Amino acid sequence: MKIYLVGGAIRDDLLNIKVTDKDWVVVGSNINLMLKLGFKLVGKDFPVFLHPKTHEEYALARTEYKFGHGYKGFKYCASSKVTLKEDLLRRDLTINAIAKDELGNFYDPYNGLQDIKNRLLKHVSSSFQDDPLRVLRVARFAAKLKYLNFRIDDNTLKLMKIMSHSGELSYLKPERIWKETYNALQSTHPQVFFKVLKKCNALSIIFPEINALYGIPAPLKWHPEIDTGIHTMLTLKIISKLTNNVSTRFATLCHDIGKGLTPKKLWPRHPGHGEAGIPLIKKLCDRLKIPSNFKKISILAARIHDIIHNIYNQKPEDILNIYNIIDAWRKPERVQQMAFISEADARGRLTLESIEYKQGKYFINMYKYISKLNIKNILNNNNLKGYNINKKIQSERIKLIKYFLKMEN
Structure with missing residues (x-):
């Protein structure tokens, strides 16, 4: 032995x-x-x-x-x-x-x-194509080892394409797909995972909602890269530099998913794409049995990332509503998550990768200022019950937002 x-x-x-x-x-x-x-x-x-x-x-x-x-x-x-x-x-x-x-x-x-x-990712033998999970594994290794300049052997990539067209990928269990995806999202270059899947024609099978974004145009003024699929990969690249949090990275991947549903007659504009993407996010997460907290953050990101871009022009009541929507008072970590996702969206555009995204810091600092409100004092010093308690708290928070806006302006 x-x-x-x-x-x-x-x-x-x-x-x-x-x-x-x-x-x-x-x-x-x-x-x-x-x-x-x-x-x-x-x-x-x-x-x-x-x-x-x-x-x-x-x-x-x-x-x-x-x-x-x-x-x-x-x-x-x-x-x-x-x-x-x-x-x-x-x-x-x-x-x-x-x-x-x-x-x-x-x-x-x-x-x-x-x-x-x-620095070569190369299959051992032709039996490589017997296990469909290996398509995702190679894509994950490509993402993990990108910083060391690893590349996929041309013949291995050919086998991966053959496997994608064989129908075998449809037999993969959701749990196994998500495990490889989760590990790829932890890597230093998570966008490489999805790029490889796209290159070997597996993205349309595993992540059709993401694949549908390729070829969808966006306004040249705001998106020099034009293509929404390319933009999505750029945002994933940026977010991986901002945070190691996997749920935040996944939410960034999904933030523009609704643009795949925009009627061609409206191109390159995508009015309401945030809300339109919510059913797609739910479908994707349910299909691959992705954890509920990932789904929740992704839905919130789709809903509000564009609003944060325009934070300087928002009314105090609308700003407060953003914090309420993300339940910032009970889950303060979401404030930074949303700021990071919005920043990745703004910088995930050709020639704009290095811009300073002041709106994110503004959004975070405003929340910190509002959070100084002493809720216990409100409850102890006012004879309030039920709905009136919440109404008073909201009123005081709006006052603090107004104070903050005055200080900043």
Whole structure:
């Protein structure tokens, strides 16, 4: 029996990326022997064990072949006769098909070490196309490793296009799609994930609401890039520099989604696109089983991002209404989220990436000023009940907004 470190831990260590998880492959063993050694069997589809002390995952070397659709359409063989080379052959990318023994010696039958040096995302074998999830995985790796100048091999991209046209992507479970998307949104270049999906024709299948934005024009005066799909990717690029919060990044992705529904006769204008996008956001989030807080923030962003652009010309009552809509009094973090999303929208335009977005800071500072209102004093010093309590609070907040506006002007 021989044990090797495999996959992402080796890749990340070679790239000076912090290693968070280690996966091991066991060659020349079987289930009974692993159990006798104290390992705990946890794999449902194939033999995976937890180490009795480190609790790291150890999998028996295995081969696999496809017999049906989707992730479940595989048969596995985890015989003690399966070699390390055979196990590595079934993996997705060469940079993930490297093993290392206990002495630190590399086993690299598919030239993954060279591809790491060449910054290349390349499939191990033609069996790559058997698992549709790999289209999303490669797109996610492209986003994760963009800062190191990794690119996708041309032949791998061709396979991804073939997979997109095969119909296999429709068999992916929503949870698996969202997991890859969530991880991509955490990366330094989340827009690359969606760009790759667009390039291999998978975006129209996985995210049709986002794909529909490509080719939709916007006014040249405000959008030098013209195309709403391009604008959406630019906003995602900007928001990733402003915040690491994944729900904020996702909301930015969805902020203009309603423009895909604008009748052509109204182009390049998109009146009411914020409200129009709300049903699409709900549909997208429900389909992929995206967490409710992501859906809520995305709906709020679609509804109010344009209003913040024009914050200097808003009436005090309308400004207060924005804070009320986002429930800023109970969830103050949303004020900064909305400011960041609006800033990303304003700067996510060709030639405008470096502009100073003063409206966002203005929106945040005004909220901080209004938040000084002492609600307890209002309740203690006024004989108010029910509706009149809220009316008084709103009245006092409007007064503070007016004071703030005077100070700023």
